[in-house]
Structures are given as C-alpha cells and as structure tokens.
Amino acid sequence: MNHQGMTQQPDIADFIVANMHVVAVPSVPEIRLYSAHPGSGLWRLASDDAGDDAPPPYWAYQWAGGLVLARHFLERPETVRGRRVLDLGAGSGLVGIAAGMAGASSVLAAEVDRNGVAAIGLNAALNGVDIIAISGDVTGGRVPEVDIVAVGDLFYDAELGARVTAFLDRCVDAGIEALVGDPGRAHLPHARLRLVAEHAVADVGTGQAATTKPSAVFSFG
Template structure:
C-alpha cells in the first residue's frame, strides 16, 4: 500500500499508523515568534492551524494531556523577564526549570549567565520542544523527561517554578518537593499570577511585572504577575 495521510499521521506499507517525528512536526507546523513580554527570546509557538492534536497517541482519547508546553504562561513569563532584567539572580549558578513547558524560563536563565540549566518536563513533546527552542536561542539547556518531584533533590543552586499551582494535587506535590529543596539549601523562586492553589503563606514577593498570560488565550493582554521566594 502506498503511504497515505491519516489524521495527520501516516500509514506504512503494512497499514500501521505511525506517529509523526516530533521535532520535524514542531518545525513544520509551529511559528517561530518573539515571546510576549520577553521579546529577547524566540520560541516555536502554537497557532490555530498547528494541529497539535496529531501528536497525541492514538490510544489517548480524551485522556490526552493538553499541550501546555506549546504556550507561554504568566508564571514562566514573569520569571524569564526577571532573570533577564536581573541576571545576577542566576549568573554562575546551576538552575532547575521545574515544569519547563517550552523551556522559556531555563532559556532565560542560560541567557542571563547560569552555569548549567536543567529543564524538567513531563510531556515528551515538550522535551523535544525544549531542545529546539534552546538551539533557536543559542543556549545550552539539558531537558529532563518526567516528573522529578518524587525523586531525589537535584544538584542545583536554584529552582525556578513557573505557574504550577493551577491544580490542587499538583500544587501539593510541588510544595512538598520544594520543601525538600529548601531543606538542602537550594533557593526557590516561584513565578505566578495568583493561581488558585498558590501557597501564599510560604511565599514572599520579590518583584512584580505586567506580563501576557498566553495560557488563558489572551496574548494581547497583560496582568500583574509576581516572582516570589519560597520559604
């Protein structure tokens, strides 16, 4: 049988559906755009015709995770803006970008002079995007696949957490992980516009910026979002 398109995937000569190559798909179907509120950085960015549903496994059905990695959320934007405005925050330090998505925060840290950057992301498509986005901006970022919050505390100097408190269960796991990081002497910075499950009692505001909140679909608008230290 000749190769045929099947909902964006292909059929091989045996009629078996094949997943698209993720890197090739991102390059072909996403736009390279300057990041709202952080125009120094360019990322592969989703648009209405991207067809990101084609990257979901066939057996995922309605359980396929949303492609959060393809958009820039306010918490990540405010951390990236802060690192570029105040590079001494990360210069010469080892940084973990937790819940990295597109890699925006880690890329900003690398551009600001971090000595090493790890970017942890649970979505394998996002892990691929992080590599592409880092190369696009000429920096080195090591993408780590999977949920690191249940594992050992990494050998880093600072953990950057962008917008991970939109869900109660996730927020609880992240908070427990950050507790372990702080106990090891690691500095923790949280970027967030005030999501529902932000642990306010544990946070002290460092600074505030008005940034876009692309994750809600309103890229043209900005809202005050804060960088907090976690204690």
C-alpha cells in the same frame, strides 16, 4: 480528543519545525520560541494509545508565571548568573532559556510531556543556549544538584500544587533556593511565599503582548 485515521506518530521535532511558528515571546521579546497557532494541528502529536487521556499541550503556550520569571531573570541576571538552575515544569523551555541567557552555569529543564521535551531542545538551539532536558516528573525523586529551582505557574491544580510544595520543601531543606513565578493561581501556597518582584506580562496562550496581567516572582521558604 482521539482523532480517527491517525495511523502513525509523527516525529515530534520535525512536526514542531514544520507546523509551529517561531515568534518573539510576548513580554519577553529577547527570546524566540516555536509557538502554537490555530493551524498547528497539535492533536496529531497525541499518541493513539493515549486517546482522550492525552495531556493538554500546555507546553506549546507561554504561561504568565513562566513569563514573569523569564522577565525577572533577564532584568536581574545576578539572580542566576554562575548558578545551576532547574526549570521545573519547563513547558517549551522559556524560563530555562532566560536563565541561560542571563549567565546560569548550567540549566536543567524538567517536563512531563515528551512533546515539550522535544520543543525544549529546539528552542534552546534557537536562542543559542545549552539546556539539558529531563523527561518526566522529578518531584518524587532525589533533590537535584542545583543552586536554584524556578517554578513557573504550577499552582493551577490542587494535587499538583501540593506535590510541588512538598518538593520545594525538600529543596529548601537541602539549601537550594526556590523561586516561584505566578499570576495568582488558585492553589498558590501564599503562607510560604515572599514577594520579590512584579511585572505585567501576557496571559496564558493569548499570544498578544497587549493582553497583560500583573504577575509576581516569589521566594519560597
């Protein structure tokens, strides 16, 4: 939505600190994030140029696929310990933060929304981990120099799902492990997945640990 009267883009990091709440993450209380609430006014982060095409603030909420990956990394730290991790579609950095807390040697977090990129830096500092945030869509570029790619909840859209699947194919061909966290979105490539673990985690944006749904961690190959 294009709100009239917005004349100056606020500093993203300052806005997040001033207007979002630091809360323990539902289902992953070991991690705290700057999170949206009804009074956040996230529309003020949309640029005037974007108008009605401004992307939804997906980054400001914890999705079930990211939650299940984060839970998995903290409960099975050997999955990422000592390894280079890419958190693809990182949102505000939840999965990457969990990987860092579990002992990953380095964490890259790729996010297309620049507001999310700012949040990743703030949230990483909040949790005492080091993350390098990458702004933009990396799925069409070179395969990253990492050991494992973590994909949290990117199969809700057909075109995006196809793009992510093609990217993971290239990663696997290059010897990179790929893990997918997902509650069963419509465009999940089931034929390519092997179940690794299951956890009941909070659903999208509910902010309530009591509202949970079964979600899974899959190996892609």
